[in-house]
Amino acid sequence: MEHLCPATTLFPEVPLIDLSKPDSKTLIVKACEEFGFFKLINHGVPTEFITRLESEAIEFFSLPLSEKEKAGPLDPFGYGNKKIGSNSDVGWVEYILLTTSNEANYQKFSAIFGEAAEKFRCAVNDYVSAVKKMAYEILEMLADGLKIQPRNVFSKLLMDEESDSVFRLNHYPPCPEHHQEMNLIGFGEHTDPQIISVLRSNNISGLQISLKDGNWISIPPDQSSFFINVGDSLQVMTNGRFKSVRHRVVANSSKSRLSMIYFGGPPLSEKIAPLPSLMKGEDSLYKEFTWYEYKKSAYKSRLADNRLGLFEKIAAS
Numbered sequence: 001m002e003h004l005c006p007a008t009t010l011f012p013e014v015p016l017i018d019l020s021k022p023d024s025k026t027l028i029v030k031a032c033e034e035f036g037f038f039k040l041i042n043h044g045v046p047t048e049f050i051t052r053l054e055s056e057a058i059e060f061f062s063l064p065l066s067e068k069e070k071a072g073p074l075d076p077f078g079y080g081n082k083k084i085g086s087n088s089d090v091g092w093v094e095y096i097l098l099t100t101s102n103e104a105n106y107q108k109f110s111a112i113f114g115e116a117a118e119k120f121r122c123a124v125n126d127y128v129s130a131v132k133k134m135a136y137e138i139l140e141m142l143a144d145g146l147k148i149q150p151r152n153v154f155s156k157l158l159m160d161e162e163s164d165s166v167f168r169l170n171h172y173p174p175c176p177e178h179h180q181e182m183n184l185i186g187f188g189e190h191t192d193p194q195i196i197s198v199l200r201s202n203n204i205s206g207l208q209i210s211l212k213d214g215n216w217i218s219i220p221p222d223q224s225s226f227f228i229n230v231g232d233s234l235q236v237m238t239n240g241r242f243k244s245v246r247h248r249v250v251a252n253s254s255k256s257r258l259s260m261i262y263f264g265g266p267p268l269s270e271k272i273a274p275l276p277s278l279m280k281g282e283d284s285l286y287k288e289f290t291w292y293e294y295k296k297s298a299y300k301s302r303l304a305d306n307r308l309g310l311f312e313k314i315a316a317s
């Protein structure tokens with residue numbers, strides 16, 4: 001099990017974006033360049049969708065393990081416990097992974113919940129639809145802030161019917177005492193492979209992000225806000241101008257953390273390459289690849305690996 005370096009105590013403020021303010025598109029660009037991460041308020045996602053999904057998730061994670069396991073094994077969707085991915089990564093976490101594009105996932109849940117599965121499905125659908133809309137808006141503000149056209153250059157990839165997006169519910173149970181001196185990892189450090197991730201958690205701490213200088217900072221939780229991560233694909237599309245943020249979750253000693261994350265990805269056939277309008281005579285830092293190729297390689301990697309390294313023209317040191 002991984003040991004953690006302590007998070008620094010002196011840290012810069014994580015950018016706070018108020019979607020209702022007119023200057024937010026410039027601030028979003030700055031946040032994506034400096035941190036690859038920001039906190040979002042006045043987001044427009046109805047609180048009712050958030051609380052309904054949260055109670056459905058609590059209900060599910062409170063079931064006996066033998067019941068929850070009926071929604072497994074991960075293939076790669078369904079219920080997972082401690083194992084993350086298929087390459088020996090583990091964390092103090094249990095979770096549900098779902099595609100956002102087809103309903104096949106839910107068959108596993110019908111087997112356990114019967115008719116109650118429909119309630120769960122509706123709660124996920126309402127929440128994901130609202131969060132997607134907000135993600136489109138952010139991506140369009142990013143295009144405006146970068147002064148590139150068309151303004152749907154990023155958002156159209158998530159809007160596409162073939163968009164390969166994922167939704168995840170993570171539950172981090174309190175970490176038992178005999179594990180505490182291990183400084184237990186809930187979810188090990190990594191970057192998200194997709195374009196953008198939209199994270200919402202309950203009021204329990206644990207999320208940390210890595211700054212450019214390699215120091216880790218703890219992100220105070222806020223259940224009424226969202227946290228946005230730049231993913232590897234957006235890093236490539238901006239030719240490295242935006243950085244995908246390394247982040248991790250530390251297990252809490254006494255309370256359960258619950259998070260819900262929408263990972264907005266492009267269609268599998270999409271070429272992921274720097275946008276010509278952002279290159280201004282520069283060379284691409286990356287070799288050409290499709291999202292399918294990147295994803296295939298990502299799923300063979302360990303959680304903490306630098307997955308983009310393989311696709312950089314000058315190999316990462």
Ligand SMILES: C=C1C[C@]23C[C@@]1(O)CC[C@H]2[C@@]12CC[C@H](O)[C@@](C)(C(=O)O1)[C@H]2[C@@H]3C(=O)O
Pocket residue numbers: 076084085086087089097166168190191192193194263298299300301302303
């Ligand atoms: C170890 C792994 C888990 C992961 C697939 C991978 O091989 C490397 C990337 C991991 C990650 C991180 C962000 C998301 O949580 C996730 C669903 C994704 O798309 O990439 C996970 C993958 C997973 O848990 O299956």
Ligand SMILES: O=C(O)CCC(=O)C(=O)O
Pocket residue numbers: 168170187192199201207247248249259261
């Ligand atoms: O659960 C969290 O707060 C973050 C988890 C995460 O980074 C992920 O699932 O990719």
Ligand SMILES: [Fe+2]
Pocket residue numbers: 190191192247
């Ligand atoms: Fe992540």
